[in-house]
Amino acid sequence: MTEKIVADLVIHALNAAVLFPTPYRGRGTPVGWSVVEQRDMSIASHDGHIVWIGPACEMTDQIRVTTDCAFINGQGRIAIPGFVDSHTHLVYAGDRSDEFEMRVRGKTYLEIMAANGGILRSVKAIRASSEDELFHESAQRLWKMIKSGVTTIEIKSGYGLDLENEIKMLRVIRRLANELPVRVIPTFMGAHVIPAERQSDSDAFVTELCEIWIPEIAKSCLASFNDVFTENKAFNVAQSLRILEAGKRHGLKPKIHADEISVIGGVDLAVEVGATSADHLLKTDDAGITRLANSGVIPTLLPGTSTFLMESHHAPARAMIEAGLPVAIASDHNPGSCQFFGASIIQTLAMLQLRMSAAEALIAATLHAAFALDLGAEIGAIEVGRSTDIVLIDANSYRLLPYRAGDSLIETVISRGIPVYSRE
Numbered sequence: 001m002t003e004k005i006v007a008d009l010v011i012h013a014l015n016a017a018v019l020f021p022t023p024y025r026g027r028g029t030p031v032g033w034s035v036v037e038q039r040d041m042s043i044a045s046h047d048g049h050i051v052w053i054g055p056a057c058e059m060t061d062q063i064r065v066t067t068d069c070a071f072i073n074g075q076g077r078i079a080i081p082g083f084v085d086s087h088t089h090l091v092y093a094g095d096r097s098d099e100f101e102m103r104v105r106g107k108t109y110l111e112i113m114a115a116n117g118g119i120l121r122s123v124k125a126i127r128a129s130s131e132d133e134l135f136h137e138s139a140q141r142l143w144k145m146i147k148s149g150v151t152t153i154e155i156k157s158g159y160g161l162d163l164e165n166e167i168k169m170l171r172v173i174r175r176l177a178n179e180l181p182v183r184v185i186p187t188f189m190g191a192h193v194i195p196a197e198r199q200s201d202s203d204a205f206v207t208e209l210c211e212i213w214i215p216e217i218a219k220s221c222l223a224s225f226n227d228v229f230t231e232n233k234a235f236n237v238a239q240s241l242r243i244l245e246a247g248k249r250h251g252l253k254p255k256i257h258a259d260e261i262s263v264i265g266g267v268d269l270a271v272e273v274g275a276t277s278a279d280h281l282l283k284t285d286d287a288g289i290t291r292l293a294n295s296g297v298i299p300t301l302l303p304g305t306s307t308f309l310m311e312s313h314h315a316p317a318r319a320m321i322e323a324g325l326p327v328a329i330a331s332d333h334n335p336g337s338c339q340f341f342g343a344s345i346i347q348t349l350a351m352l353q354l355r356m357s358a359a360e361a362l363i364a365a366t367l368h369a370a371f372a373l374d375l376g377a378e379i380g381a382i383e384v385g386r387s388t389d390i391v392l393i394d395a396n397s398y399r400l401l402p403y404r405a406g407d408s409l410i411e412t413v414i415s416r417g418i419p420v421y422s423r424e
């Protein structure tokens, strides 16, 4: 008789488990789009990793549970991978709801700026907040994300825009990682916008960023990624290249906000520096899509933002998918251009605005988003060996989740093998 597999968490008798039986194994970028709902399944986990997935009727024969094993009744539930939100600006202070209304009423970005709005308003608010205040405000938001099924989240700095306040934001992100029960990935984004006081000498600002800020942040292990807003009104391609190369020299992996407003070479730069992801891509054309094919750069689309900004044009997801690109989606949650909370509403918008199927949206919000954080081999799918990041939904198909926008179908959230949220 073969030895039984030891488990300290069991999800028993699920209506179905959602699996991605595609050739995505290993560290290469994923291909294929298949999603399968396997009926009458159980899942066993040990030490935070999935150790067994199989028919519910075979579980007792194959699994030996520890004395303190946690049992979750899966009856009537579907198990899907925990959502990976690979692009957020979740740490900020206050709100900009008045700007939202101004925009809806037809005011232009310049008029909003003239009324003291825009990113620089968030910069002032961050600088005026203490680390403690920022932590508590952000922790509340992160709990809302967790309740929506998010088990991994990337959070960027970028509203400090001086070294002291960028470090303050990154320390808040580290505290969120330590005190909340999900995986938090920190990104340094000192190159979010050129601060008001440095507009006249932007090249000197970039030099300071490369030679002082990045080494300091890397030395304190405060960030995994280094992100830059490559855009006419922010950093040009030459400046972005300097910033991303400086990050690489200090062990920070590159990410880019590219082609959001105009195509100035952000995608070419992403491919050239080997960025983990290129995000937004609202204006990316066929040449950009060809450039991204087989590049290893994960195209990350943010349909919440283009919706919130009332854009008539959205990112060309269909053309990307048809070109074989592993499209990821993320929330881009931030105080100015996207206030949507949680993963399922973003999947709804991916369907409505980007014309993705429910399966494409699900895989984009889990496995492909995991690749966008360079975690494609560890999280983002229900598979033996991966982290036990699983969400149970009260539905008979994963398709109900984006379809019933605004409804809460999330029953239980399991992060690294531990139930961290339950609806009861």
Ligand SMILES: [Zn+2]
Pocket (backbone or CB within 6 Å): 087, 088, 089, 257, 332
């Ligand atoms: Zn962003």
